[in-house]
Amino acid sequence: MNINLDIAKTYIFSNKKLTAVAAMGVVLGMSIYIFMNCMMVGFDKSSSASMFKSIPHIRVYNDDVISAPLIKDSGKQFVIINPKVVPRTNTITNPKLVAATILKQNNISIVTPQVNASVFYNNGKSQIAGIANGVLPDEANQMYNIKSFMADGDFDLLKTNINGIVIGSGIATKMNATIGDNLNLTSSKGINKTFKVVGISKTNNSKVDNISSYINLAVAQQLLKESASYVTDMNVNVTDPEDAEKIAKQLSTLTGYKAEGWKQANESLMAAFKMRKIVITFVSFTILIVAGFGIYNILNMTVSQKINDIAILKAMGFKGKDVIKIFVTQAISIGILGVIGGVIMATGLITILKNIYIGGDIGYFPIDYEPTKYLLGIVIGMVITFFAGYMPAKKASKVDPVSIFRK
Amino acid sequence: MKTILKTENINKFFHDPVEFQVLKNISFEVQQGEFLSMVGKSGSGKSTLLYILSTMDTDFKGQLFIDQENVTGYDQDKLARIRNEKIGFVFQFHYLLAEFTCLKNVMIPALKLGKYSEKEIEERAYEKLKILGLADQALKLASKLSGGQQQRVAIARALINDPLLIMGDEPTGNLDSKNSNIVFDTFQELTRNYHQTIIAVTHDEDFAKRSDRIIEMKDGEIIV
Ligand SMILES: Nc1ncnc2c1ncn2[C@@H]1O[C@H](COP(=O)(O)OP(=O)(O)OP(=O)(O)O)[C@@H](O)[C@H]1O
Numbered sequence: 001m002n003i004n005l006d007i008a009k010t011y012i013f014s015n016k017k018l019t020a021v022a023a024m025g026v027v028l029g030m031s032i033y034i035f036m037n038c039m040m041v042g043f044d045k046s047s048s049a050s051m052f053k054s055i056p057h058i059r060v061y062n063d064d065v066i067s068a069p070l071i072k073d074s075g076k077q078f079v080i081i082n083p084k085v086v087p088r089t090n091t092i093t094n095p096k097l098v099a100a101t102i103l104k105q106n107n108i109s110i111v112t113p114q115v116n117a118s119v120f121y122n123n124g125k126s127q128i129a130g131i132a133n134g135v136l137p138d139e140a141n142q143m144y145n146i147k148s149f150m151a152d153g154d155f156d157l158l159k160t161n162i163n164g165i166v167i168g169s170g171i172a173t174k175m176n177a178t179i180g181d182n183l184n185l186t187s188s189k190g191i192n193k194t195f196k197v198v199g200i201s202k203t204n205n206s207k208v209d210n211i212s213s214y215i216n217l218a219v220a221q222q223l224l225k226e227s228a229s230y231v232t233d234m235n236v237n238v239t240d241p242e243d244a245e246k247i248a249k250q251l252s253t254l255t256g257y258k259a260e261g262w263k264q265a266n267e268s269l270m271a272a273f274k275m276r277k278i279v280i281t282f283v284s285f286t287i288l289i290v291a292g293f294g295i296y297n298i299l300n301m302t303v304s305q306k307i308n309d310i311a312i313l314k315a316m317g318f319k320g321k322d323v324i325k326i327f328v329t330q331a332i333s334i335g336i337l338g339v340i341g342g343v344i345m346a347t348g349l350i351t352i353l354k355n356i357y358i359g360g361d362i363g364y365f366p367i368d369y370e371p372t373k374y375l376l377g378i379v380i381g382m383v384i385t386f387f388a389g390y391m392p393a394k395k396a397s398k399v400d401p402v403s404i405f406r407k
Numbered sequence: 408m409k410t411i412l413k414t415e416n417i418n419k420f421f422h423d424p425v426e427f428q429v430l431k432n433i434s435f436e437v438q439q440g441e442f443l444s445m446v447g448k449s450g451s452g453k454s455t456l457l458y459i460l461s462t463m464d465t466d467f468k469g470q471l472f473i474d475q476e477n478v479t480g481y482d483q484d485k486l487a488r489i490r491n492e493k494i495g496f497v498f499q500f501h502y503l504l505a506e507f508t509c510l511k512n513v514m515i516p517a518l519k520l521g522k523y524s525e526k527e528i529e530e531r532a533y534e535k536l537k538i539l540g541l542a543d544q545a546l547k548l549a550s551k552l553s554g555g556q557q558q559r560v561a562i563a564r565a566l567i568n569d570p571l572l573i574m575g576d577e578p579t580g581n582l583d584s585k586n587s588n589i590v591f592d593t594f595q596e597l598t599r600n601y602h603q604t605i606i607a608v609t610h611d612e613d614f615a616k617r618s619d620r621i622i623e624m625k626d627g628e629i630i631v
């Protein structure tokens with residue numbers, strides 16, 4: 001074995017208590033870092049999972065915009081005072097072709113048309129405003145996983161019952177509607193239609209549960225007095241929701257329609273996510289730094305204790321960099337011990353939390369072993385220990401043996 | 408016989424607390440195989456000179472030649488290499504690494520040099536400890552030894568790399584006459600049979616008289 005390593009090893013083992021205290025600091029710092037970051041990922045996943053119960057990753061729709069001049073760069077300027085958006089049509093032309101085009105792209109998991117009709121739900125005297133989502137039941141279920149949050153009834157009945165409706169739990173309560181009841185809807189176009197309640201969904205998001213219902217696409221078109229080619233939204237899910245914005249941009253140029261990713265569509269929520277992320281990153285990083293200070297302190301102490309040894313080693317021909325190696329090896333060994341302990345402890349903490357039942361639509365505590373966060377924690381932990389050890393080691397390497405021998 | 412160590416006009420000053428010239432125009436030569444004693448009153452500058460000769464102290468004026476190589480102005484890494492290979496040093500106060508065994512203490516300079524395998528180094532270290540009558544203490548921790556024993560371990564360590572030059576700052580300061588004699592005889596044998604060179608600071612008149620040559624210092628100057 002290299003003599004520098006040999007000496008470092010002796011110092012580590014002859015000072016077990018000090019080594020243990022320093023390593024313990026890293027264990028705590030590391031485990032809390034990994035734990036908190038995994039928790040953050042869990043929160044994000046659970047928040048977006050509950051969000052994706054009612055919104056797609058990407059929504060492709062026809063956005064009304066102010067008309068651009070027909071002839072560009074004609075040299076003449078037409079003066080239009082107070083330009084306005086003229087709502088001509090907000091439909092997607094030839095939706096089947098658009099859907100097929102989108103589906104050909106990479107990383108797209110599902111594309112489905114949707115028609116949202118503003119309606120009033122009527123039951124006797126009570127009336128509430130809401131939105132009836134006209135969907136293709138199978139595809140909608142694939143997209144939102146509706147069956148997983150059905151409180152009552154059967155979503156599949158929408159397929160066999162063209163005039164069936166699956167209503168949010170809030171609507172069911174207010175309308176006092178149960179499975180099998182009839183429910184009357186009035187659309188903004190004045191069409192009146194009676195539906196049969198075949199299911200009640202419950203996302204636990206009251207904004208959704210109190211206003212939304214699912215009906216068949218064709219019926220939604222009828223409610224709006226439109227033909228079967230009338231589709232306002234093309235909903236797209238991608239394989240990784242994080243890529244949604246990027247893919248949305250591609251779809252937008254590809255189809256010519258506006259494609260909006262879920263992050264863009266929920267900016268205020270994303271801002272809250274971001275803030276949570278900043279706070280957790282900051283706090284967990286600070287804890288790691290504190291652990292680094294622990295190592296720094298203890299190595300500083302070791303260097304002062306060993307100043308005689310350092311002087312002797314240098315007198316016998318050890319170079320400055322040999323001395324650095326000895327103490328950095330010590331720091332890194334402590335770091336490795338701490339990292340191993342930290343990973344074990346973080347895994348333990350996560351396992352405990354993972355098995356705590358919260359209830360509601362969350363179920364078990366939303367946390368998981370996130371390999372990237374583990375890796376990040378290990379890398380940052382090692383980098384911090386390296387520098388925490390390097391500084392005292394550098395100091396040690398500068399020791400002037402003569403000044404020590406004279407004392 | 409070649410010159411193993413030479414100094415030309417070495418001067419050294421301390422500036423703290425007051426300007427003070429501790430070494431004045433030190434010029435002398437030591438031949439290979441010489442056994443040289445350095446004597447002088449306490450505070451006459453013997454240790455200070457020895458630190459310069461051993462290349463550990465580079466803050467001086469003048470020239471220092473070791474093994475006919477002018478080492479004045481060499482950087483620390485180069486000097487460290489020279490110390491490791493060519494110089495064995497016994498400090499005024501025994502200086503061992505407390506958490507290592509005696510054997511390991513003796514082995515460390517050789518492990519650093521890396522000329523022999525670990526196995527050979529261990530054998531050689533045992534050899535040196537045996538010469539100094541410490542074979543039975545080899546596996547004890549250095550901190551568990553008496554002062555005199557520690558000093559002898561330090562001497563064994565100074566010998567391990569078969570250095571050209573062995574410097575001792577009162578190498579027998581803590582030893583009884585019997586062990587003092589052992590050290591003296593060992594040194595003498597090294598100079599006679601192996602042409603190694605010894606420079607030993609000593610307050611022991613008897614020790615000095617029996618050596619080949621005496622240098623006496625007074626107030627930072629060599630007077631004899
Ligand atoms: N760091 C220092 N700063 C100022 N003066 C010093 C310093 N180190 C030593 N001296 C002075 O230099 C002089 C020589 O000291 P040195 O240690 O070389 O003496 P010495 O001959 O080895 O004495 P001894 O026989 O007692 O060991 C002394 O007067 C001492 O006070």
Ligand SMILES: [Mg+2]
Pocket residue numbers: 453454455499576
């Ligand atoms: Mg002295």
